[in-house]
């Protein structure tokens with residue numbers, strides 16, 4: 001198994017993508033902490049991994065969660081920063097509080113969790129064991145979906161932070177990458193469709209979702225398991241030379257010129 005004996009900490013671990021990652025990591029032999037705001041996260045159910053309550057935007061909360069990992073393991077091999085929220089608005093519609101909240105979870109959350117995990121990751125690296133951080137960017141950090149201004153801005157920030165962290169901590173043996181999904185079928189995506197953030201143009205929900213599938217070269221959305229496959233590889237020793245990169249996984253969506261299909 002790829003992750004035998006590794007210790008992993010996954011934020012958003014009860015969400016759509018985070019849960020699939022926890023499931024996959026456990027199957028690969030890792031000992032997994034599923035960290036989330038609530039026991040049921042966005043999916044409204046439990047799940048794999050040991051649940052740890054935390055709010056990634058709160059310094060003391062993040063520190064307490066990682067203190068627990070330190071006490072129980074003394075090291076950490078894999079940190080996945082998958083907690084995230086979306087605000088489905090243009091900047092004109094977005095209040096300052098909503099803007100700050102989106103940055104607090106998506107950007108500050110990634111900063112705080114990584115900051116408090118570094119000493120534990122360093123312990124693993126010093127013992128010549130693997131140490132890696134996987135952040136969650138988005139294809140929205142490269143190109144914009146309409147009506148998601150604050151979210152797009154946070155993901156661009158996560159991309160830049162990923163590169164900066166990779167430069168700073170690579171010499172210590174800590175790899176840092178970001179996974180940048182396109183559309184993935186999770187509660188976040190369902191909320192995006194119900195908020196009609198894509199400017200549905202009078203289409204029914206089914207028509208809107210089919211239109212979005214059709215625009216993908218692969219003619220479907222991603223599944224959380226598709227994303228977990230890439231995360232699992234990035235976390236494994238097979239990816240030992242991979243760092244500082246933004247790994248887009250979007251069924252080819254961002255490879256095409258959209259206008260050619262109109």
Ligand SMILES: NC(=O)c1ccc[n+]([C@@H]2O[C@H](COP(=O)([O-])OP(=O)(O)OC[C@H]3O[C@@H](n4cnc5c(N)ncnc54)[C@H](O)[C@@H]3O)[C@@H](O)[C@H]2O)c1
Pocket residue numbers: 011012013014015016017018035036037038040041042043054055056057081082083084085105109136137138139180181182183184185186187188189
């Ligand atoms: N679903 C997509 O289409 C998509 C596309 C690109 C990027 N992403 C990114 O992937 C990551 C996972 O998204 P998802 O689709 O699984 O979303 P999701 O809404 O299903 O899960 C997100 C999880 O984060 C948790 N969370 C929110 N605020 C938190 C906080 N302050 N502290 C701790 N946990 C908190 C939620 O409780 C939830 O369980 C996010 O960073 C998201 O931006 C998702």
